[in-house]
Amino acid sequence: MKKIGITTTVPIEILIAAGYEVKDLNNIFITDDNYDKYIDYAERDGFPKSSCAFKKGVYGAALKEGFKEIIGVTEGDCSNTKALEEVLRMKGIKVYPFAYPQSHDLKDLKKSLDNFMNIFNVSFEQVEKVRRRLIDIRKLIKKLDKLTYIENKATSVENHIYQVSASDFDGDYEIFQKNLIDKIREIENRKPIKKKLRLGYIGTPPMTLDLYDYVEKFDARFVYNEIQREFSFPRAIDCQNIYEQYHNYTYPYDINFRLKEIKKQISERKIDAIIHYTQAFCYRQIEHIVIKDCINIPVLNIEGDKLNVLDARTKLRIEAFLDMIIDLKEMKR
Known part of the structure; x- marks a missing residue:
């Protein structure tokens, strides 16, 4: 091939x-x-x-x-x-x-x-045949997403990995589907994860994958991965054809179109705060100005560059941010 x-x-x-x-x-x-x-x-x-x-x-x-x-x-x-x-x-x-x-x-x-x-x-017909086949896999990724934010059984990093991998299905969608089915079965047998804070991750998928484990040290977990979820085309099942599917895809279009879906997910997933990741030297860093002005829950912007682990300064900023959100949440109670 x-x-x-x-x-x-x-x-x-x-x-x-x-x-x-x-x-x-x-x-x-x-x-x-x-x-x-x-x-x-x-x-x-x-x-x-x-x-x-x-x-x-x-x-x-x-x-x-x-x-x-x-x-x-x-x-x-x-x-x-x-x-x-x-x-x-x-x-x-x-x-x-x-x-x-x-x-x-x-x-x-x-x-x-x-x-x-x-x-x-x-031809269009050939493409639609493949699209319908891939929708079966996209449904499974959507199921894993629900196991993350509804049943609280899938981990944040599992949610990230399977959604971000939908960009290419690891080069073989048949094997990817089989592995995903096995993973879902394993997750379904787990006990729910209990954390005080429900976080949303927005922005470019991170270089620093240890972010997911790090936030869990502070009684928090991510229940939403914005761009990663878009890579899996969660709304494809409702689209009539490939034209609608890629028109509905938020990532390549303007920030206001993205924000509509982000706000919807904040409400649906009962998210307490957002961590917005931006890559150094990327034009998307400027979008943070719009994001923090348009989202009505606390937002922390962190930046990555070459390292694939969080640096000490970023860890301190995340810790302080999460401590503040937990205090605010307890005050409201």
């Missing part, structure tokens, strides 16, 4: 219909025990130290893992992606473009998706 890399979540249904094994370069980078080798590789090739670690990691993963074809999102993703694509082309990698139109107009998105289907020579 042909292998193709993606730099962010794209219409995987089209690529699978075209016979590709799809791999998310972000996931390859971040899950490697020696993840920093990809960053070092990019910096040796000239990437500045003041550029996003994820972009450097994606570049390193693409070259070191021998990818010959890549999907580059030219609109609706990081502003550095276009430059990344130019360098990858220079290195001999074939880069296919895809765009999430900033107009967020369904007609414009339909044109973009139809063009993507034409590039890979697949």
